[in-house]
Amino acid sequence: MVKIRKSDHILEIAYSCVRWFLLVTTTYVYLNYYYSASQSLSLFWSMLAVAILYMATTEVALHFTPIASGFYRTVTRLGVFMDYFSFIAIIALTDGTHSPLLPIAYLVILHASLYWSFRGSMVATGMIIIGYCFIVDLVDGGFRIDDLPRHFFNFAFLLMFGFIGGILVARERKHFVEKGIFENLAKQDYLTGLYNHRSFQEHMREAISSKQPITLMMGDIDYFKQINDRYGHQAGDTVLREIGSLLETSIPSSQGRAFRYGGEEFAIIFYTDSQDKATELYHVFLDKLRAKVFEHGKDAFQVTMSFGAALRDRGQGKSELVAAADKLLYEAKTHGKNQLLWARTEGMK
Incomplete structure (x- = not known):
């Protein structure tokens, strides 16, 4: 089980604020720049309703439930998956891999590394690349020769960000664990396990x-x-x-x-x-x-x-x-x- 720290809780609150900001900006960008009268808005409104419901639930978890509770852990970790699927939907709605919202991928990678360190970072990177390929095929009409350099550098930056970011988070986690061990040695009695x-x-x-x-x-x-x-x-x-x-x-x-x-x-x-x-x-x-x-x-x-x-x-x-x-x-x-x-x-x- 991953231990929840106060700093992680603060980061979750920051992520929640970012989600609300992106919800508003994405809605504005889509309706004003990408939506056409020939399109149906029913799918968009459905996805928006699900997003608002989850984000409201997250607010309850962050501000009204104990950090160590099962509800808190479930809701916050579910956020990584919700962010991923939301990212795929947003990119699909806003011109595919040409979308100005593509950098949201980096936030998803960081969020995954928050809980699952290097492994989480690399898995999230892999899933985003898979989703990226899906978007290229579904929205962009496939990989075109002229777009290959752009796709190559997008993949390269995603991999570098996931790899380096995962290493940095893993090092920070290791330092946190070691610090906790030394603090316990200083505060706990080795024989009884009680505080000294x-x-x-x-x-x-x-x-x-x-x-x-x-x-x-x-x-x-x-x-x-x-x-x-x-x-x-x-x-x-x-x-x-x-x-x-x-x-x-x-x-x-x-x-x-x-x-x-x-x-x-x-x-x-x-x-x-x-x-x-x-x-x-x-x-x-x-x-x-x-x-x-x-x-x-x-x-x-x-x-x-x-x-x-x-x-x-x-x-x-x-x-x-x-x-x-x-x-x-x-x-x-x-x-x-x-x-x-x-x-x-x-x-x-």
């Missing part, structure tokens, strides 16, 4: 600066040193990895995010100032943890965790909020473990 301490600090700073309501929960694995001493560090790594996975699957990204704070300690930022809502999400994770049985050779064991949680007060800074949650975690660890403590509330088993 650095990312935690960044998320806290962003949430507080944007005045987003948040609740911070700090958690620590009980008796983790004994697990390492008895079963070995590989078993300890397995525990950390599984807890990271349980946190990741228990907390929807729209409602919070889990981090490996350091060692056997984890942090959870909930995007809410409701203690009940944060506790509800905590219990989703807790139920999964209680059902989890770890195996090491012939031995089997379970783990518990202690938590401290604090709702962010208005005006409270990042350091103060972390200190408050961490203090409650310490109290939970020293007063029985396997519990969650809230500020000014009793522990909840």
